[in-house]
Amino acid sequence: MSIIKFDNVSEKYRIKFVRENKISWEEIWALEGASFEIKEGEVFGIIGQNGAGKTTLLKLIAGMIIPDSGAISVAGKVATLMELGAGFNAEFTGRENIMVNARIYGLKEDVFSRTVEEIIAFADLGKFIDAPIKYYSQGMYMRLAFALAIFINPDILLIDDILAVGDTEAQHKCIKRVMELKESGKTVVVVSHDMDMICRLCDRALLLEKGKVMMQGEPEKVIATYLEASGDKRGIAVMERSGLRVIFNNGKLSISYNGIALTNKQAGYMAFLMPSNTWNFSSNLYWEAKKLPENKVLAEGKSGDGSVSQSWAIALEDDYLCIEAAIKGNFKEPHVDLMFSGQYDNWKTLHEDGVFPSFMHRTNWQDIGMTPSLGRTLALTGSAEASGLPGLVFEVADRDSKTKLLNTGMEFGCHVVQLCLNSTNSISFRMAVFPERKKLEEYLEMKRSQQEQGFGIVA
Amino acid sequence: MVKERLHKLYLSRRVLWDMTVRQLRANYAGSVLGLWWAVVTPLLLAVSINFIFTVVFKVTMRNYYLFVLAGIIPWTFFINALNEATNSFAVNRSILKQGVFPREIVPVSCVLSYLLNFFIGFVFLLPLFAFANLKAAAFIPALFVLALLEFIFIAGLSMLFASLNVLWPDLRCMLPVLFMVWFWITPVFYSQEMLAFPLRWITIFNPVTHYIVAYQKILFEAKMLSFSNLLGLAFLSFLSIAGGGAFFIANEAQLLKRI
Numbered sequence: 001m002s003i004i005k006f007d008n009v010s011e012k013y014r015i016k017f018v019r020e021n022k023i024s025w026e027e028i029w030a031l032e033g034a035s036f037e038i039k040e041g042e043v044f045g046i047i048g049q050n051g052a053g054k055t056t057l058l059k060l061i062a063g064m065i066i067p068d069s070g071a072i073s074v075a076g077k078v079a080t081l082m083e084l085g086a087g088f089n090a091e092f093t094g095r096e097n098i099m100v101n102a103r104i105y106g107l108k109e110d111v112f113s114r115t116v117e118e119i120i121a122f123a124d125l126g127k128f129i130d131a132p133i134k135y136y137s138q139g140m141y142m143r144l145a146f147a148l149a150i151f152i153n154p155d156i157l158l159i160d161d162i163l164a165v166g167d168t169e170a171q172h173k174c175i176k177r178v179m180e181l182k183e184s185g186k187t188v189v190v191v192s193h194d195m196d197m198i199c200r201l202c203d204r205a206l207l208l209e210k211g212k213v214m215m216q217g218e219p220e221k222v223i224a225t226y227l228e229a230s231g232d233k234r235g236i237a238v239m240e241r242s243g244l245r246v247i248f249n250n251g252k253l254s255i256s257y258n259g260i261a262l263t264n265k266q267a268g269y270m271a272f273l274m275p276s277n278t279w280n281f282s283s284n285l286y287w288e289a290k291k292l293p294e295n296k297v298l299a300e301g302k303s304g305d306g307s308v309s310q311s312w313a314i315a316l317e318d319d320y321l322c323i324e325a326a327i328k329g330n331f332k333e334p335h336v337d338l339m340f341s342g343q344y345d346n347w348k349t350l351h352e353d354g355v356f357p358s359f360m361h362r363t364n365w366q367d368i369g370m371t372p373s374l375g376r377t378l379a380l381t382g383s384a385e386a387s388g389l390p391g392l393v394f395e396v397a398d399r400d401s402k403t404k405l406l407n408t409g410m411e412f413g414c415h416v417v418q419l420c421l422n423s424t425n426s427i428s429f430r431m432a433v434f435p436e437r438k439k440l441e442e443y444l445e446m447k448r449s450q451q452e453q454g455f456g457i458v459a
Numbered sequence: 460m461v462k463e464r465l466h467k468l469y470l471s472r473r474v475l476w477d478m479t480v481r482q483l484r485a486n487y488a489g490s491v492l493g494l495w496w497a498v499v500t501p502l503l504l505a506v507s508i509n510f511i512f513t514v515v516f517k518v519t520m521r522n523y524y525l526f527v528l529a530g531i532i533p534w535t536f537f538i539n540a541l542n543e544a545t546n547s548f549a550v551n552r553s554i555l556k557q558g559v560f561p562r563e564i565v566p567v568s569c570v571l572s573y574l575l576n577f578f579i580g581f582v583f584l585l586p587l588f589a590f591a592n593l594k595a596a597a598f599i600p601a602l603f604v605l606a607l608l609e610f611i612f613i614a615g616l617s618m619l620f621a622s623l624n625v626l627w628p629d630l631r632c633m634l635p636v637l638f639m640v641w642f643w644i645t646p647v648f649y650s651q652e653m654l655a656f657p658l659r660w661i662t663i664f665n666p667v668t669h670y671i672v673a674y675q676k677i678l679f680e681a682k683m684l685s686f687s688n689l690l691g692l693a694f695l696s697f698l699s700i701a702g703g704g705a706f707f708i709a710n711e712a713q714l715l716k717r718i
Contacts, residue, residue: 013716064556066712089553096481103474104560 002037003156003187004061009034009070011056030056032211034070038204043178043188045198045219047226048208054191057208058082058158061189076155076187077105081145090134094125094144097133105152115151123147150177156187175201195223195265196411224261228254235287237297239316244433246316248289248299251282253314253338255321257390257433261341264414268338270310270421272331280331282310303329319433326426334421339414340380343389347405348379350448356407356415363409365416377447378403378417379440391440396429398422464708467561475564475571482543482572497580501532508648520650522679525591529678530647530671532580533606537613537667538638540573544617545624545634552718562715563707566617574610594681601677601684608689608696609670615699618707625717626710645671666695 011031017024031053038044046054059065060072062080080087088097098119107115120129123144125136133141149157159178178188178201192198198205198219205222207215209229215222228238228247235250243258253268254261270282285301285308292298295316302309308329315322327334345356360366376396382389396403396419404418421427434440468475487493508531509524520526544566548555551565581602589596624630645667651659662668669692676682707714 059556065715068712087553087556089551100474100477100481100554103477104471104554106470106560109473 001040003040003075004038004189005071005073006034006036006060007071009060009067009072011053011060011065011067029211031060031067031208034208034211034213036206036213036216038187038189040187041182041185042204043182043190043202045202045205045222046189046191046208047193047195047198047205047223049230051210052208053211054208055082055160056211058160058189058191061156062158074156077152078156078158079105079149079152079154080158080160081142081149082158082160088133088141088145091132093132094123094129094136095120098144098148101148102152105154107152119147119151122151146174146177154186156189157181159188159190159192161191161193195227199223199265220261221259223265224254224256227265232287235289235299235301237289237291237299237314239291239295239297239314241295241316242318244316244319244321246314246321248297248312248314250287251285251299251301251310253312253323255431257435258388260388262344262389262392264339264341264412266339266408266412266414268336270325270327270334270336272308272327272334275330275332280308282312285310320430321433322428322430324426324428325421326424327421328425334425336419336421336427338417338419339408339412340392340417341389342413342415343382344380344392344415345383346381348381348444350377350444350451356405359407359410359413361409363411365409366407368405368407376403377444378405379444380415380417381437381440388435391434391437393432393434393440393443394419394429395432396427398427401427464561464563468563471560471564474560475568478564478568479571479575482569483575486572486576494576494579497576498583501528501535501580501584504531504535512648522591525588526650526675526679527648528584528587529675530645532577532584533609533671533674534642534645534647534667536573536577536606537609537670538642539576540570540613541616541620542634542638543573544569544613545620545630547617548621548625548714548718555715555718562711563618563704566621567614570610570613570617573613574606577606588678588681592681595678598677598681598683602674604689605670605673605677605684605692608692611696612666612670612692612699615696615701615703618703622707622710622714625714641665641667644668646675647671650675666699669695 009031010029010033012027012029014025015028017026034053034057046057048054056065058080060067061074062078063074064080087101089100092100095116098116102112102116102119123129123146125140125144128136128140133144136144157178159174175197178190181188182201188201190198190201202219204217205219206213207222207226215225228236228249231250235248237248239246245256247254247256249267251269252266254263254265255268256262271279272281274280280303282301285303287299287301289297289299297312297314299312299314300309301311308327308331310325310327313322313324325336342359347354347356354368356368357366376399378394379391380394381391394403394417399422401422402420404420406416406418408414408416419427419429432443434443487496490496492499505524505528508527512518512527513523547566547569555562555565585596585599620630644661644665646654646662651662651668651672654662673684673688673692676684676688
């Protein structure tokens with residue numbers, strides 16, 4: 001049963017522009033023809049760039065504003081966790097604000113004073129509960145708003161990116177509570193820029209772009225669509241061929257196969273050590289990606305001061321992908337990190353194989369210690385074939401570049417193929433896709449016999 | 460739609476009451492005299508007007524100060540409530556953003572708090588009128604009805620003014636002048652009979668006049684209001700609440716965006 005329903009809802013704002021003492025009014029559509037439904041008991045994520053209309057959408061659900069056209073039905077009591085100012089009067093004390101809001105939310109008379117005491121106890125603000133909230137820190141304000149939102153026992157809780165402002169403990173408390181609400185069948189709508197959080201918490205997600213609903217569905221897919229489109233448009237190129245989809249987005253390379261993301265959200269990138277001994281990444285450069293005929297992309301990136309430049313040439317064939325990457329300038333230890341989904345837990349070279357160990361640390365990376373000399377042909381396979389995850393074979397053309405396998409920390413949960421650049425600061429490799437395990441084994445067998453006969457690697 | 464809104468208003472009566480009480484307290488927060496100001500203000504006004512018109516301009520009405528007092532109390536109720544309510548959307552911005560309650564409560568609670576204020580003042584000033592003319596005390600029930608009608612009248616205007624204040628910022632600059640002119644064209648310190656006819660139309664077209672005159676009739680002349688009198692006032696009050704309410708509802712969506 002849907003608890004929130006938007007039917008072709010539009011909301012526009014008239015905005016005053018003052019330029020060189022000339023005043024002009026423009027109409028801006030904050031939301032345009034939005035239609036969607038949220039089911040009871042769902043945790044629903046809303047993502048999109050700043051100014052996409054996310055907060056407007058939440059405000060419409062909360063009834064804080066009224067749509068200019070379209071119909072909204074919301075069946076239940078709504079509580080909101082929004083930025084400072086919404087629903088709280090800065091001049092009133094914490095206690096007064098709680099009283100006013102508890103009343104507005106229609107708390108029953110017989111439990112009113114007890115509930116107010118409970119909220120105050122949960123917020124745990126000490127003597128600050130009797131100080132005007134303009135003197136509160138962001139964290140204190142959040143605790144108060146959160147306590148209120150929980151104890152008025154809403155059917156629907158709206159959370160507007162507020163999770164980002166608290167410290168780790170406050171965030172954790174929030175997430176824990178969202179989980180509890182979900183378990184008790186409450187509906188939660190979350191707006192967040194933290195894609196990991198959306199991915200972990202939400203059952204479904206919705207992508208907004210310039211006030212329009214671009215996509216809704218499984219969080220993973222919606223997030224992937226969002227990430228490929230966000231960023232400077234000049235640095236984005238998308239290629240697709242027989243199920244294989246490659247997106248180069250301002251120095252990040254993501255790969256998917258038949259809609260399944262092979263790379264994690266961190267994608268693939270080139271890392272290099274700056275003279276100041278800090279790591280920098282290709283995603284920090286300014287990119288221009290040119291699409292060439294026959295599924296080829298040439299991307300050039302420069303750092304802001306021009307001290308480092310990179311070029312990537314990517315070619316997509318039916319079942320493999322060729323990448324040549326080079327870097328110039330002032331840096332050390334350049335390498336390419338390809339961050340693959342944690343489901344790829346088996347690796348194989350021509351003569352060895354093994355399993356990625358389980359993640360050891362929370363954030364630290366861990367070298368799984370594969371013999372580097374054998375790294376020029378490398379296969380990755382998932383343990384569960386049924387998931388549709390294809391096997392991957394990497395072949396590095398350069399003889400003097402090393403390959404490493406690493407685990408990221410638990411938080412990213414990726415298995416990393418790290419390809420070090422050769423002595424001329426370039427690398428050329430290909431990645432072939434094998435949907436069938438048997439084909440992959442046959443291919444490796446062929447490579448093995450070629451190597452024994454003394455052939456080189458065909459890249 | 461009207462029925463639905465009224466029902467919601469009824470459900471939120473506790474919010475209305477809480478906001479009213481808080482407003483009443485806020486008006487005198489920190490002052491030493493506190494609620495006594497409700498008594499002192501009209502007295503000071505009456506004394507000063509009495510001085511100007513009996514000493515300086517030599518008005519020769521018997522018990523002139525009582526006449527002025529009878530008009531000035533409902534007038535201060537009107538003007539203070541309307542003034543406060545006009546700013547109420549801006550002041551209570553944060554609560555309006557909460558969304559789950561009928562927003563007309565905000566200006567109406569302002570007016571209600573001044574109604575209480577008005578009653579408090581009256582409790583102490585009534586003996587003055589009764590002392591001059593004992594009969595006036597007999598009409599207390601009529602006074603209540605009159606105050607209620609005036610409250611409805613102001614509540615309607617308050618919704619109009621509060622909405623206009625958000626939608627049309629010039630209103631804020633215009634209000635002081637508007638209120639002053641409004642005071643001069645309301646027969647508070649003069650009686651309508653003092654005006655010759657073409658001029659008298661101005662006061663007749665001013666709706667506040669009819670409420671003030673009714674108060675003067677009860678308190679100063681100690682006469683009962685006629686039924687047609689009451690009916691006319693009820694009609695004015697209805698017109699105000701219906702018009703103000705309709706204006707507010709029609710502009711509510713726009714209003715919320717501008718706050």
